[in-house]
């Protein structure tokens with residue numbers, strides 16, 4: 001039983017390659033909306049409606065809505081509130097590095113309040129950026145800025161995506177300090193490389209030797225985006241979890257925590 005808490009599956013082709021590669025091991029997949037397709041040389045638009053109607057056709061696919069701060073947050077929140085109410089989405093994602101704002105900025109407050117109200121996670125893309133356009137800035141995606149928001153909204157569940165890679169230790173500090181902050185392991189193994197799996201294994205073990213308590217606050221995720229992208233690994237992430245966590249802990253990483261945060 002595994003829940004993938006971080007994937008980008010928006011069409012049949014990618015869904016099929018994912019299903020084939022995961023070979024029945026993954027039971028539920030969260031697909032995280034992003035309003036453009038960054039893998040296109042000329043990025044094409046992708047609406048939330050498209051993502052929702054595709055996910056409707058799949059029993060194991062659940063949508064995380066993205067908020068684009070270029071447009072009216074108020075209008076987007078009205079729409080998202082209705083989707084939360086009707087259980088069409090299971091969380092909200094924001095992209096600070098790509099959009100030049102900090103998670104601690106005021107613009108995020110009403111979003112955190114809505115997440116609190118519906119008891120659904122607010123996810124921040126954190127750390128390294130996939131930036132073909134050359135416009136993203138790392139200072140915004142540094143996980144340190146989650147701390148302030150988490151402190152002011154202790155009832156809002158916050159997820160630092162990608163363990164904030166490469167800021168693993170910084171992410172660990174914030175997850176350890178704040179009861180309401182969690183993280184996941186997706187996105188870092190971007191080539192089929194045993195070397196990366198081994199190094200990531202060592203790095204996580206190192207982090208957990210300083211912060212053993214946060215082992216309970218980690219979730220499985222792949223960042224799978226299709227075979228034509230560098231993010232096409234599934235088994236490597238399963239192997240990573242098996243390397244780092246005991247059999248008992250694995251249940252929590254693979255599905256229990258995600259069930260609690262997204263589906264309860």
Ligand SMILES: [Zn+2]
Nearest residue numbers: 006008032223
């Ligand atoms: Zn992603």
